[in-house]
Amino acid sequence: MGEVSQQSFKFSGKSLLASLVNMDLSSSSEKVIAEYIWIGGGTMDLRSKARTLSGPVSGPQKLPKWSFDGSSTGQATGEDSEVLLYPQAIFKDPFRRGNNILVMCDTYTPTGEPIPTNKRYNAVKIFNDPNVAAEEPWFGIEQEYTLLQKDIKWPVGWPAGVSPGPQGPYYCGIGADRVFGRDIVDAHYKACLYAGISICGINSEVAPSQWEFQVGPVVGISAADELWVARYILQRVAEIAGVIVSFDPAPIHEDWNGSGAHTNFSTNSMRNDGGYELIKKAIEKLGMRHNEHIAVYGEGNERRLTGRCETANFNTFLWGVGNRGASVRVGRDTEKAGKGYFEDRRPASNMDPYMVTSMIAETTILWKPF
Numbered sequence: 410m411g412e413v414s415q416q417s418f419k420f421s422g423k424s425l426l427a428s429l430v431n432m433d434l435s436s437s438s439e440k441v442i443a444e445y446i447w448i449g450g451g452t453m454d455l456r457s458k459a460r461t462l463s464g465p466v467s468g469p470q471k472l473p474k475w476s477f478d479g480s481s482t483g484q485a486t487g488e489d490s491e492v493l494l495y496p497q498a499i500f501k502d503p504f505r506r507g508n509n510i511l512v513m514c515d516t517y518t519p520t521g522e523p524i525p526t527n528k529r530y531n532a533v534k535i536f537n538d539p540n541v542a543a544e545e546p547w548f549g550i551e552q553e554y555t556l557l558q559k560d561i562k563w564p565v566g567w568p569a570g571v572s573p574g575p576q577g578p579y580y581c582g583i584g585a586d587r588v589f590g591r592d593i594v595d596a597h598y599k600a601c602l603y604a605g606i607s608i609c610g611i612n613s614e615v616a617p618s619q620w621e622f623q624v625g626p627v628v629g630i631s632a633a634d635e636l637w638v639a640r641y642i643l644q645r646v647a648e649i650a651g652v653i654v655s656f657d658p659a660p661i662h663e664d665w666n667g668s669g670a671h672t673n674f675s676t677n678s679m680r681n682d683g684g685y686e687l688i689k690k691a692i693e694k695l696g697m698r699h700n701e702h703i704a705v706y707g708e709g710n711e712r713r714l715t716g717r718c719e720t721a722n723f724n725t726f727l728w729g730v731g732n733r734g735a736s737v738r739v740g741r742d743t744e745k746a747g748k749g750y751f752e753d754r755r756p757a758s759n760m761d762p763y764m765v766t767s768m769i770a771e772t773t774i775l776w777k778p779f
């Protein structure tokens with residue numbers, strides 16, 4: 410007995426566990442597992458729980474509403490703890506596969522009022538405005554993040570408490586001394602494509618262990634739904650790998666590039682001939698409302714927007730063509746074509762895309778200061 414049989418038990422036990430986890434439910438049951446996802450009471454606070462459905466579903470409106478204990482997520486009191494989940498968007502579940510689904514939800518009181526952390530509710534109102542809808546607002550969001558070692562909360566691949574050589578070789582780099590965590594990043598990339606998210610690319614970033622993925626272009630409210638679910642999938646993949654995802658805008662210190670969520674934007678009018686004039690008008694309006702925008706562009710963003718490391722200062726609004734030290738950048742292609750899109754570089758990695766996308770649409774399409 411002893412070691413040998415225990416080893417073989419461990420081995421067969423592990424492979425049995427893996428085969429059960431990977432089991433194709435649909436071969437023996439009509440039942441479907443739906444993982445309901447929502448945003449909790451904190452910054453970047455994603456939560457989820459699963460329930461069994463009697464069969465496959467075609468859309469979020471076919472799904473039952475559900476509830477959770479809001480006193481455990483900082484969203485309700487103990488005496489009146491129930492918060493309702495309304496299914497809003499569904500995706501294929503890359504973890505359970507088959508007919509199983511991920512369900513992005515938003516949150517309401519038992520009487521049907523959106524709770525204060527439900528930023529989707531107001532965003533939908535803006536995107537449903539006929540003037541906004543007619544413009545088919547497209548968003549492309551560049552989500553930056555850093556992978557951290559679980560126990561010491563220090564970037565993956567960095568010796569404890571030690572910083573590697575200065576920035577330069579890591580951005581879009583290759584090699585074991587330059588790039589850490591590629592398997593996680595690639596697993597996330599494919600999992601998002603499987604789920605039906607419009608993820609359009611990935612790259613390693615300026616700090617080692619810092620990465621970016623891009624979602625877009627996606628129309629209206631769906632851009633934020635997809636970004637939230639892409640963030641959810643990333644955290645689930647990292648959980649399997651035993652690694653933490655940091656969405657902190659300045660996870661290390663100021664000498665290293667922080668993490669942003671550049672938000673690229675265009676409307677029908679901007680994408681058509683003469684669009685560059687409208688882009689310039691929209692940017693002027695963004696500048697007039699700089700403080701209001703920056704207030705919802707992410708927590709701790711002032712630690713990132715220092716005016717160094719490819720950012721403009723937190724307190725100033727600056728735009729330019731091809732300028733990565735600007736608040737808003739217009740690409741050379743857009744200037745040359747006289748139409749296209751622009752990039753708001755101010756949002757931080759931990760921003761709420763429901764707030765950021767709807768506020769950009771509101772300011773540039775609905776607001777009429779002149």
Ligand code: ADP
Nearest residue numbers: 547548549550551623624625626673674675750
């Ligand atoms: P950067 O050069 O700033 O790193 P990326 O290639 O990382 O740019 O990201 C560009 C983003 O712009 C992508 O998310 C893409 O979907 C988005 N995008 C492209 N065209 C448009 C458009 N017309 N309107 C809005 N977003 C767009």
Ligand code: MN
Nearest residue numbers: 551621623671
């Ligand atoms: Mn990018």
Ligand code: MN
Nearest residue numbers: 551553614621
């Ligand atoms: Mn980037």
Ligand code: MN
Nearest residue numbers: 551671752754
């Ligand atoms: Mn960018």
